Amino acid sequence: MSGSDPEELLPLSPAVFHVLLALADAERHGYGIIKEVEARTGGRVRLGPGTLYGSIKRMLEQGLVEESDERPDAELDDERRRYYRLTDFGRRVASAEAERLSGLVKVARAKQLLSRA
Amino acid sequence: MKTPKINASRSRRAYAVLLAAYPREFRREYGREMALVFDDRCRERSTGGAAALARLWGEALLDLALTAPREHLERLRGGGGVMKTLRTVATAVATYAFTLLVVAPLYARNTGAMPGFVNNLIDALISTGLIFNFVFLVLTLTRRLEGVRAVRAALALTTLVVGALITLMEFSPGAHAHLNLRIVVAQVLSLLVWFTAHLWWVLRKGRAGPPATA
Numbered sequence: 001m002s003g004s005d006p007e008e009l010l011p012l013s014p015a016v017f018h019v020l021l022a023l024a025d026a027e028r029h030g031y032g033i034i035k036e037v038e039a040r041t042g043g044r045v046r047l048g049p050g051t052l053y054g055s056i057k058r059m060l061e062q063g064l065v066e067e068s069d070e071r072p073d074a075e076l077d078d079e080r081r082r083y084y085r086l087t088d089f090g091r092r093v094a095s096a097e098a099e100r101l102s103g104l105v106k107v108a109r110a111k112q113l114l115s116r117a
Numbered sequence: 118m119k120t121p122k123i124n125a126s127r128s129r130r131a132y133a134v135l136l137a138a139y140p141r142e143f144r145r146e147y148g149r150e151m152a153l154v155f156d157d158r159c160r161e162r163s164t165g166g167a168a169a170l171a172r173l174w175g176e177a178l179l180d181l182a183l184t185a186p187r188e189h190l191e192r193l194r195g196g197g198g199v200m201k202t203l204r205t206v207a208t209a210v211a212t213y214a215f216t217l218l219v220v221a222p223l224y225a226r227n228t229g230a231m232p233g234f235v236n237n238l239i240d241a242l243i244s245t246g247l248i249f250n251f252v253f254l255v256l257t258l259t260r261r262l263e264g265v266r267a268v269r270a271a272l273a274l275t276t277l278v279v280g281a282l283i284t285l286m287e288f289s290p291g292a293h294a295h296l297n298l299r300i301v302v303a304q305v306l307s308l309l310v311w312f313t314a315h316l317w318w319v320l321r322k323g324r325a326g327p328p329a330t331a
Contacts (some may be wrong), residue, residue: 030150032155048180049151050139054188058149080153 006089009062015055018045020064020086020094027068028109029081030056056084059082128170132177140192186216187300189241208318213238216243235301242310244282249275249311267316280302 012020022036023027034047047055068083073095086094108114136148156176162169209316222241253271256262262270283304 031154034154046176048184049178049187050180050184051142051152052154053147053151054184057143081150 002091006093009064009093011102012093012096012097014045015047015051015057016059016064017094017097018047019052019059020057020090020097022086023065023086024091024094025069027083029078029083029084031081033084059090063087064093125156125163127154128159128173133175133180136202138181140188142192143188144255197245206254206258209250212250213247216246234299234303238306239305241300241307245275245279245304245307246311248278249308249315252278254313264319265316268312268319271315275311276308 018037018041020034021040022033028036030049030052037045037047048100055067058093064087065084066087068085070083105114129152136144136151139148158173158177162173165172213223220239223242224243252274256267256270282308283300290311
């Protein structure tokens with residue numbers, strides 16, 4: 001799958017895109033992803049455990065994310081948890097989705113549906 | 118006024134039970150971490166009182182209701198799962214249809230012409246068969262247990278149900294048929310018949326090779 005064209009997976013579901021964004025700058029475990037998404041969206045998006053791990057399962061199958069072997073510092077590490085990180089393919093898919101959404105925003109702006117620049 | 122703390126351990130246990138709504142493979146892979154996430158949620162809202170607890174459970178149940186069916190559907194879509202399930206359902210439905218439409222009416226019409234023990238045996242085969250097949254079908258479809266373990270569990274559950282029904286009938290007011298050795302032997306024989314039939318079926322399936330989803 002990682003050799004595929006990122007465009008084939010678009011559009012992404014909101015949950016998948018949020019998980020990709022959460023992992024774009026750091027490796028995180030499940031709860032870390034949920035907290036990052038909540039913080040970034042001002043609490044408007046709250047991923048439930050079923051939504052999160054269902055998305056992660058499909059993203060692992062599609063090669064968008066992978067489990068990380070590296071562990072954080074001992075005092076921060078929770079051995080019970082698995083950490084996830086973006087793959088190169090996952091990063092390309094996230095970029096492609098961001099471009100797609102950016103294109104839509106441009107259209108909305110051109111049609112004066114957005115009040116701010 | 119002090120806000121009461123959430124009883125987190127009870128919530129955790131309840132959520133761990135609810136995880137059974139997901140397919141077994143999914144539960145094995147992610148169940149522990151899902152429970153950990155729920156645990157974290159409990160902790161972060163532990164001082165919020167009843168309102169926080171209600172919100173926590175509202176979100177958890179909605180999430181479960183939306184995602185568990187999807188995971189089951191995906192499992193069924195994956196390599197041969199649908200055909201395996203359809204075969205199981207078709208076999209069970211055919212058994213029920215045959216029992217209810219052919220065997221039961223024939224038995225009802227000829228019940229007076231047959232020796233007492235044959236009556237008891239057919240009676241037991243029909244009643245036990247309906248319960249045994251139902252239990253086995255539910256266990257197989259929900260994938261709680263599979264193969265020989267499902268047959269054993271179906272035998273145990275059916276024995277319990279049949280035993281309870283016989284006891285109920287025995288002690289119900291106005292009961293006209295009382296428990297005797299013939300009825301007990303007929304019930305035991307019919308349980309053995311259904312147990313053997315299901316065991317033969319799952320062992321034969323096992324020899325035909327593992328399912329494509331395995």
